[in-house]
Amino acid sequence: MKVLVAVKRVIDYNVKVRVKPDNTGVDLANVKMAMNPFCEIAVEEAVRLKEKGVATEIVVVSIGPKAAQEQIRTALALGADRGIHVETDEEVQSLEAAKLLKAIVDKEEPKLVILGKQSIDTDNNQTGQMLAALSGMGQGTFASEVVVDGDKVNVTREVDGGLMTVALSLPAVVTTDLRLNEPRYASLPNIMKAKKKPIDAMSPADLGVELAPRLKTLKVEAPAARQAGVKVADVAELVNKLKNEAKVI
């Protein structure tokens, strides 16, 4: 079966972000960018499904500026077969991303779509669920285990009280949690081979989707800074301060 994986180019997770002085956003100039960590897990899961003989073809898609092709190449080096790049320099919000992905799902007709549960920049945690809604598919969100069984997929989900397993009929959408797998590294030969794999470039207009952001960002600010406190000498002083100064015990 064909598996579609969506990946996003975001600021590297180790970078300490800086808010722009004019409060219009976060400064992304000359900042290290990488594949969103949850998307890496999505790619890894698709590759493992292929290694098990469950998936036959892995198509990886990314929406964003020209540079997002780097993240598609990374996915190809990890084992995806071909890429689709929906190129745009505009801001793409979750609902629009879901509409673009729905148009690709309609064309490609994958049996399984795997996305990360959230991107670490906007922290929205929406796109997979919205895609499932628009495509009329079931959704297995926050997955820590995915088992394809005939025309069904069993997804174990990380929920607030523990774990919950649901069975979804295929085609379905799965979003990955951190504990689904440990992504591999791309080897140099695979990086070289990935350069020969095809990437289809298209625009939102080609997919019949008009970008019309519904949410307007009025300002972006740094959070209130928390002052470092004091170092205490020993446990007795700590307990004394918690009781008599902070009055929290």
Add this chain to the structure above:
Amino acid sequence: MSILVIAEHDNSSLKPATLSVVAAAKAIGGDIDLLVAGANCGAVAEAAAKAEGVSKVLVADNAVYEHFLGENLAALVVELGQNYSHILTSAGTTGKDFMPRVAALLDVAQVSDIIRVESADTFVRPIYAGNAVATVQSGDSIKVITVRPTGFDPVAADGGAANVEAVDVVKDAGLSSFVGEELAKSDRPDLASAGTVVSGGRGMQNGENFKMLEQIADILGAAVGASRAAVDAGFVPNDMQVGQTGKIVAPQLYIAVGISGAIQHLAGMSDSKVIVAINKDEDAPIFQVADYGLVADLFEAVPQLEEELKKVV
């Protein structure tokens, strides 16, 4: 304006997070209806009717809602929600699962995890793991919103007297079914709403050593949390994880033991009122946010802490 709040519950009791969502709804202003969807959830509806500020409780009691499957819940909320100006729920795993589906089916954007209400169409939410705070304005006719419970002081759990109305809408999308669940059992307070949280990280070295933290937690009536490193190393189950990808907590007192304080962990706890760090590495980033820091070997400090606490609590 009229606001629909979808209650978070486990079919027997109302989760405290719901009271914080009602508080967010009050900040927006307007009539507040509370939807309780589940199976055999009469007790939840009764509790919901007593919540301060709620005008009406709608109860959709049917087996198809028992396990809060996103496909079924979303279909129900879409049908009931058409006539509301705002639809709100808490940003727990259930709300995060069904709410974006509701938004897409209504063809509106969703505003995730808000921590403040500026006006009926403008909201504040953290981005980049809490390292920036965005003020966003929604241009949609129906505002679909998930609320970070720690951002709002809960309304009173009693004093209200809302009418309870049964809703006879049964939506089974037929796309998914419940197979099973494995819930962690604990007598301690719920992590997300606890007044005190004691958390351990990689420095705890193994799951057995978490017993030391549990003993402290028992003295303080606290919940026990963990960093991702401790969860990934298999010391404790994942539902104990505090951070960007785990639970967001904002207790009165947060005690971080053997936790270095990575960006992703700070995202989940840096709104705590008082933060205590116990770590043997004096350069650990956690000390930059801790109100009280103790540079010490946790295996010596934690047993001492237990003794000292026994004297004063």
